[in-house]
Each structure stands twice: as structure tokens, then as C-alpha cells.
Amino acid sequence: MAHHEENHDIVVQPANKEHIKKIWKTALILAAVTALEFLLAFTMERGPLLISIYVGLTIIKAFYIVAEFMHLRHESKTLIWSILIPTIFVFWLIVALLMESDGGVPNV
Amino acid sequence: MAAEVTLNKPKRSIWDGGQSPFKASYGKLMMWFFLLSDAFTFSSLLIGYGYVRFSLPAYEGSLDNYAASQEVWPVAEMVFDAVPFLHGVHLPLVFVGIMTFILILSSVTMVLAVEAGHRMDRKAVVKYLLWTIIGGVTFLGCQVWEWSHFIAGTEEGLLLADGTRLFGANLLENEYGPQLFANFFFFITGFHGTHVLSGIILLFIVFYNAAVGTYDRRGHYEMVEKIGLYWHFVDLVWVFVFTFFYLV
Structure with a gap:
């Protein structure tokens, strides 16, 4: 079986600590922004100001997901x-x- | 020697082909453009939702004496205030908050799987893909609960003009507010849920292939990256649904 030969060539590289740290940092930002949105839902008066804040925070979250998780920033x-x-x-x-x-x- | 090789080759301009202007593989590019078109579809749903929502009067006044009415657009935190096993307790947006965290976490395990794929670390890829699938299934399970609760309705229901009470919501009647509120809830969260479901199926296929070593034989884990793009997009859509359906 030819495929068995190829399997031996695979070299598993060690985990990139820096990269993994960055992933968790991004996750932390997303969680923090969501928690903030949650907090604002109960502390602020509903109205145009709150809606604008929500749209802004949503765009921030979208930026982190697309730029970091989907890696678009580095394309x-x-x-x-x-x-x-x-x-x-x-x-x-x-x-x-x-x-x-x-x-x-x-x-x- | 490298110098000899370049001398033997005819001089090429970037217009002669063999160049990849996006510096990404065909599969990844097509996934990006598919996701862009999918974003258009979700945008049209959200535009329809916004148009209807702002055409109808919004609820005014304090939430302390909030009462649902079929003429007034409801306040989402008064509609979605139930949590499993805590029957009758008013916990606004808590359950949907938990669902959001589950989806963010499954996105994190997805990036970790992609990162492990770059390192050809099959064991880590399989482990993180499994966590991602678990996250997706949990999210979908939460959504099933959310839907069945929405359909079954509250204890008191809504008192109608003819003296009868209306419980829950479907595509024809709705105790929480105007009929279109229920219809948009079913269509938007349902369309997103369908994406989660197909994402789980695709993830499972990739998980299986990774586990049996298909990508090791292929020499790269690009399939994990492509399905990762799709999964993050599902998370991204949920971020918008969470804001525009539940928060605003």
C-alpha cells in the first residue's frame, strides 16, 4: 500500500503559543462585548442612543470574528x-x- | 542552482497565468463568495424585519406594567424571559445569552482546530472538531427548547376581545404581539438554525475524514479551514440576530 509510506512523512509541529493566545484574546473581547450589551439592556433607557450603541458594538464583534477568526485581516x-x-x-x-x-x- | 533555473525559463509577466491574485486556494475563495451571497440573503431578511418593525408602533412606557398587545411591537426581553428548569421565573434574555456564549465558544474551538490543522496535528484537529460539533448540537438543542417554549406560550396567554385566551404563537396567531413578530422570529432564527444544522453535518464529515487520516494522506488540512469559514459565518449571523431580534 503506497499510502502507508506517505503517513511516515508527516511532521507534527509544536503548538504556536503566540497564535493560540491571540485566539483566546479575541474570544475574550467577544465575550466581554456581549456581556456589556447584556448589561446595557437592563441599565439603559430604550431609545435611539441605545440602538446606536448596540449597532456599534455589533460591528465591533463582527470585525473581530471576520478579521481574526475568519482570518480575513491576514489575507x-x-x-x-x-x-x-x-x-x-x-x-x-x-x-x-x-x-x-x-x-x-x-x-x- | 536557482539562478540557472530562472535563466532557462522564459520571462513571464503577471498576465501570463500561473499567478494567484488573491493568494488563496480556489476552494477558500469560493467559500468566501458563497458566504458573501449568504450575507445578502440574511440582510434581506433583516431589512424586511426592520421595515415591518418600524412600520408598527413600538411599546412605550415602563416595563413594570408591560402587557402584550397584538397592535404594538413587543419588547423582546419581556417575551424571551424563560430558562429551562426555572419555570415561571422572569429571567430576561438569560437563555439567549447562554446560547450566544455557546456559539462563541464553538467558534473558538473551530479556530483552534484550524490552527492544529496548519501544524498537521491530527489528534488536536479531531479533538477540537469534536468540541465544535458538541457546541453546535448544544446550540441547536437550546434553539429547539426556545422554539417549543415560544410555540407553547405563557401560563396566562393573551386575553382576546371575544373573551377567549390565546396561548403561544405560530404562523397564524401570536400571543406576544403582532402576527409578523412571530413570523419573523420563525423565519430568521429558523433560517439561522438551518445553517447551524448544515454546519454540524459538514463538520461531522470533516471530523470523520480527519479521524480516518484522509487529510494526512492529502498532505493538508484545508478542508478544516473551509468549514471553519462557514462555521464562523454562522456565528457572525447570530451576532446580528442577537442584536436586532433580542436586544434592540
């Missing part, structure tokens, strides 16, 4: 932009539709 610039530009247009579309719709976001 080539062309890949980063080809993912980011369509996403920015979608955000624009969401904001435009919500602002222009008849119901509208009242008195923001």
Missing part, C-alpha cells in the same frame, strides 16, 4: 476589498431602505 488586499466593498453597499442599502421606508426610523 491579500484584493480579497479583503472584494469581500468588504459589497458588504459596505449592503449596509448602505439597509440604512437607505430603513430611512426611506414609510414607517421610517422615527425622529432619529
Whole structure:
């Protein structure tokens, strides 16, 4: 069996401590932001200010997931932009539709 | 010698092919673009949700005397306040918070599996993939509970104008608020749950292949990376669902 020969070539490298530390740091940031959102739900008055804070915190979480967990930050610039530009247009579309719709976001 | 090799080769420009402008494999690129298109789908659901939500009047006033009404958009923390084994205790958003942490943790074990894959460490890949699957299954189980509780309804239900009481919600009636609130809940969390389910199935296939040594023979663990991208995307969508459905 030819496959058996190949198996012996595999060299398991030791764990990259630095990298693993960074993964847990990112996880900690995500957990902390979620905990903060949770806290704000019970301490702040509901309204446009709280909604803006939530949107901001959500974008922070999205950034860490996409940049670190999905590794996009470390990809080539062309890949980063080809993912980011369509996403920015979608955000624009969401904001435009919500602002222009008849119901509208009242008195923001 | 390297110098000789370059001399023997014809001079190439970057337009002659053989270059990878994204410096990523075909499979990874296609996964990225699939996820982008999937993001459009979820965006359209959230746009529909936002439009309907802001078209209807929001609940005003203090939460102390909160009462559900089919004319007014409900406050999510008053609807989702149940936790398993703690019947009748008002614990707003606690259960959905636990679900969020489970999904974040399963994302962490997923990155750890990808990291182990880079090092060709089969044992660690298998271990972390198994943890990721456990996280995904737990999340899905929580969602099943959340749905069945939402469908079954509260103890008191909602008193209707004709004197009868309405319990729970489905696609035709809803005790918590306007009908569309229930419909969007089922569609958005259901669509996300379907993604989690297909993610678990894909993870299991990769887990099996890793365990039997397919990727060792192939010489790389890129499949783990690709499924990792998908799994993080599922986590990412949940971050948005959590904010726009439960918090705002």
C-alpha cells in the first residue's frame, strides 16, 4: 500500500503559543462585548442612543470574528476589498431602505 | 542552482497565468463568495424585519406594567424571559445569552482546530472538531427548547376581545404581539438554525475524514479551514440576530 509510506512523512509541529493566545484574546473581547450589551439592556433607557450603541458594538464583534477568526485581516488586499466593498453597499442599502421606508426610523 | 533555473525559463509577466491574485486556494475563495451571497440573503431578511418593525408602533412606557398587545411591537426581553428548569421565573434574555456564549465558544474551538490543522496535528484537529460539533448540537438543542417554549406560550396567554385566551404563537396567531413578530422570529432564527444544522453535518464529515487520516494522506488540512469559514459565518449571523431580534 503506497499510502502507508506517505503517513511516515508527516511532521507534527509544536503548538504556536503566540497564535493560540491571540485566539483566546479575541474570544475574550467577544465575550466581554456581549456581556456589556447584556448589561446595557437592563441599565439603559430604550431609545435611539441605545440602538446606536448596540449597532456599534455589533460591528465591533463582527470585525473581530471576520478579521481574526475568519482570518480575513491576514489575507491579500484584493480579497479583503472584494469581500468588504459589497458588504459596505449592503449596509448602505439597509440604512437607505430603513430611512426611506414609510414607517421610517422615527425622529432619529 | 536557482539562478540557472530562472535563466532557462522564459520571462513571464503577471498576465501570463500561473499567478494567484488573491493568494488563496480556489476552494477558500469560493467559500468566501458563497458566504458573501449568504450575507445578502440574511440582510434581506433583516431589512424586511426592520421595515415591518418600524412600520408598527413600538411599546412605550415602563416595563413594570408591560402587557402584550397584538397592535404594538413587543419588547423582546419581556417575551424571551424563560430558562429551562426555572419555570415561571422572569429571567430576561438569560437563555439567549447562554446560547450566544455557546456559539462563541464553538467558534473558538473551530479556530483552534484550524490552527492544529496548519501544524498537521491530527489528534488536536479531531479533538477540537469534536468540541465544535458538541457546541453546535448544544446550540441547536437550546434553539429547539426556545422554539417549543415560544410555540407553547405563557401560563396566562393573551386575553382576546371575544373573551377567549390565546396561548403561544405560530404562523397564524401570536400571543406576544403582532402576527409578523412571530413570523419573523420563525423565519430568521429558523433560517439561522438551518445553517447551524448544515454546519454540524459538514463538520461531522470533516471530523470523520480527519479521524480516518484522509487529510494526512492529502498532505493538508484545508478542508478544516473551509468549514471553519462557514462555521464562523454562522456565528457572525447570530451576532446580528442577537442584536436586532433580542436586544434592540
